Amino acid sequence: MIFSLTTRWNAGRHETGEAMLDEILALGFDHVELGYDLRSHLVPGVLSRIKTGTIKVDSVHAYCPLPPVVPVPHPEPFTLASPDPRVRASANHHLENTLRFAAEIGARVVVTHAGNVDMSPLSPKLVELTALGQQYSEAYDKIRMKLLLTREKAVASQLPHLYAAIEKLMPLLESTRRILALEILPSWEAIPTEVEMEKLVKHFNSPWLRCWHDMGHGQIRENLGLTSHVRWVQRLRPILAGMHIHDVLPPASDHLMPPLGKIDFKLFRDAAQDDIVRVLEPSPAATAEEIVTGLQIIREAWLTQEEHKQG
Numbered sequence: 001m002i003f004s005l006t007t008r009w010n011a012g013r014h015e016t017g018e019a020m021l022d023e024i025l026a027l028g029f030d031h032v033e034l035g036y037d038l039r040s041h042l043v044p045g046v047l048s049r050i051k052t053g054t055i056k057v058d059s060v061h062a063y064c065p066l067p068p069v070v071p072v073p074h075p076e077p078f079t080l081a082s083p084d085p086r087v088r089a090s091a092n093h094h095l096e097n098t099l100r101f102a103a104e105i106g107a108r109v110v111v112t113h114a115g116n117v118d119m120s121p122l123s124p125k126l127v128e129l130t131a132l133g134q135q136y137s138e139a140y141d142k143i144r145m146k147l148l149l150t151r152e153k154a155v156a157s158q159l160p161h162l163y164a165a166i167e168k169l170m171p172l173l174e175s176t177r178r179i180l181a182l183e184i185l186p187s188w189e190a191i192p193t194e195v196e197m198e199k200l201v202k203h204f205n206s207p208w209l210r211c212w213h214d215m216g217h218g219q220i221r222e223n224l225g226l227t228s229h230v231r232w233v234q235r236l237r238p239i240l241a242g243m244h245i246h247d248v249l250p251p252a253s254d255h256l257m258p259p260l261g262k263i264d265f266k267l268f269r270d271a272a273q274d275d276i277v278r279v280l281e282p283s284p285a286a287t288a289e290e291i292v293t294g295l296q297i298i299r300e301a302w303l304t305q306e307e308h309k310q311g
Contacts, residue, residue, distance in 0.1 A: 001272070001273075001278070001299065001302060002031055002058075002278065003029065003031065003245075003278045003279070003280055003295060003298075003299075004029065004031040004032050004033050004058045004059065004277065004278065004279045004280070005024050005027065005029040005031075005032055005033070005279070005280050005282075005291070006032065006033040006035050006061070006244075006279055006280065006281045006282075007020060007021075007024070007032055007033065007034050007035045007037075007038060008033075008035030008036070008037060008061070008281065008284065009024075009281075009282050009283075009284055009286065009291070010023055010024065010284065011035055011037050011038055011039070011042060012037060012073075012284055013284075014042065015041070015042075016041075016042065016045045017042040017043060017044060017045020017046035017047070017048070017049065018045035018048060018049060019045070020042060020045070020046075021045070021046065021049045021054070021055050024055075025054065025055065026288075027288055027291055027292055028292070028295075030054070030055055030056060031055070031056045031057075031058050032055060032056075032057055032058070033057070033058060033059040033060065033061060033111075033277075033279045033281075034046065034057055034059075034060045034061065034064050034105075034107070035061050035064065035073075036061045036062060036063055036064055036066065036073055036074070036075045037066060037073030038064050038065045038066060039065065039066050040065045040066065040068070042065075043065050046105070047105070050105055050106070056106070057102075057105050057106060057107040058107060058108065058109065058242075058277045058279070059107055059108070059109040059110070059111055059181075059242060059277045059279060060098060060101065060102045060105075060107045060109070060110050060111070061075065061110075061111045061112075062075070062094070062095055062098045062110055062111065062112040062113075063075075063077070063078075063094040063095065063097070063098050064098050064101060065101065067094050067097070069090075075112075075113045076113050076115070076116075077090075078090040078091035078094060079091050079113060079114060079115030079116070080092065080095070080112075080114050080115060080161065080162050080165035080166070081114050081115030081116075081158045081159070081161050081162040081165070081191045082115055082158075082161065083118050083157070083158060083161070088161055088165060091165065092165055092168060092169065095110070095112060095169065095180075096169070096172055098110055098112075099169075099172055099173065099176055099178050099180070100172075100176065102176070102178050103176040103177075103178055107178070108178065108179055108277070109178070109179045109180075109181050109210075109212070109241045109242055109277050110178055110179070110180050110181065111181050111183055111212045111242070111244075112180065112181070112182060112183065113182075113183055113185060113190070114162055114182050114183075114190075114191045114192060115158070115162070115190075115191045116185075116187070116189045116190050116191060117151050117154045117155045117158060117189045117190075117191060118154060118158065119150050119151060119154045119189060120150075121187065121189055122143055122146060122147040122150070122188075122189070123147065123186075123187035123188050123189060123224065124187075125143050126140065126143060126144060126147070126224045126225075127220075127224065127251050127252045129143070130223065130224060130250075130251040130252075131251055131252075135224075135225065136225070144224075144225065144226075147188055147189075148188070151188060151189060155191060155196075158191060159191070159192075159196065162191060162192070162200070163200070163203065166180070166200070166204060166209060167204075170204065170206065170208070170209075173206070173208035173209065174206075174208060177208070178208065179207070179208050179209070179210050179241050180208060180209055180210070181209075181210045181211060181212035181241040181242060182197060182200070182209075182210075182211060182212060183212040183213075183214055183217075183244070184197070184211065184212065184213050184214055184217050184218060184221075185214070185217050186214075186216070186217040186220040186221060186252065186254070188221070188224075188226050194227060194232045194235070194236065197211050197236065197239075198235075198236070198239070201239045210239050210240065210241035211236050211239045211240055211241065212240075212241055212242055212243070212244070213233055213236060213240055213242075213243045213244075214243070214244040214281070215229075215243055215244060215245050215246060215248075215263060215268065216244065216246045216247070216248050216254030216255060216263075216281070217244075217254070218232065218233065219248040219254070219263050220248060220251065220252045220254060223248070223250050223251040223252065224251065224252075230267045230268065233268055233271050234270070234271065237270075237271050237274060240271065240274065240276055241276060241277060242276045242277030242278065242279060243271075243272075243276060243277070243278055243279065244279050244281040245278060245279060245280050245281060245298060246261075246280065246281045246282055246283075247259075247260055247261025247262070247263050247294070248261045248262060248263055249261045249262060250262055255281060255282055255283035255286075256282070256283065256286070257280075257282050257286055257290040257291055257293065257294025257295075258293075258294050258297045258298065259293075259294075259297060260290070260294075265297070265298055265301035265302065266301045266302075268302075269301065269302045269303075269304070272302045273302070273304065280294065280295060280298075282294070
């Protein structure tokens with residue numbers, strides 16, 4: 001089973017792509033995901049390592065390389081579902097550049113965030129109450145219901161923007177033969193939800209549009225009483241392109257490596273056996289030792305019964 005490590009972990013502390021990738025290679029990884037903070041001066045070194053066959057890029061997280069117009073690395077400087085047409089146009093333009101870059105380097109998947117509903121965020125208040133041990137209190141239930149109802153009403157005007165944007169991207173997806181994977185995000189304000197994801201992929205009926213599951217985000221959604229993490233991973237398996245893998249300390253501290261969190265990775269063994277991209281996504285603050293230990297724990301959790309018998 002092949003695992004990648006995201007360059008989000010160490011891109012910020014290197015001045016050459018070679019040094020960045022060599023640090024990852026030293027941990028035993030020869031596959032990576034290029035993160036949304038890959039600055040342009042790191043690209044030549046990345047191309048050099050790819051050319052020699054030292055490293056393989058499985059996925060690229062939009063927008064990558066970091067666009068010059070984005071001063072601070074962030075996965076959502078522009079989004080396809082934004083209510084602002086200028087923002088959507090920028091998202092489309094930079095996502096096209098990311099797709100072409102992915103095709104150039106042989107990455108099969110481009111991961112992107114689609115956007116957020118234009119509403120006052122309420123998910124952070126659920127996190128706060130859950131952390132205080134007040135989940136399902138009267139105050140919690142009132143905020144949760146307001147969140148669900150407000151989002152359901154507000155998202156109706158933005159989902160058509162997402163459909164239209166993907167329609168425009170589809171010819172490039174087909175010509176480059178790259179998969180565009182929309183990531184499940186931790187807040188309920190994010191677009192799309194799991195149900196919306198299913199409908200979107202079914203509508204386009206294309207192998208080049210898929211879902212990207214983030215284990216940490218899914219666990220946070222479950223911790224807040226919004227979804228069932230395991231059930232949705234199983235349901236989305238037919239349209240799953242890959243996963244970001246990290247642990248979560250309840251209710252919402254993520255990008256940890258096990259055993260620092262509480263996710264039971266054994267519950268996701270079946271989905272992990274599929275032909276998907278598996279990317280460890282630790283915090284940049286994670287130590288090399290934590291990553292190596294975390295990978296060992298995940299590998300052990302995802303061994304099949306036959307592999308266990310073989311020792």
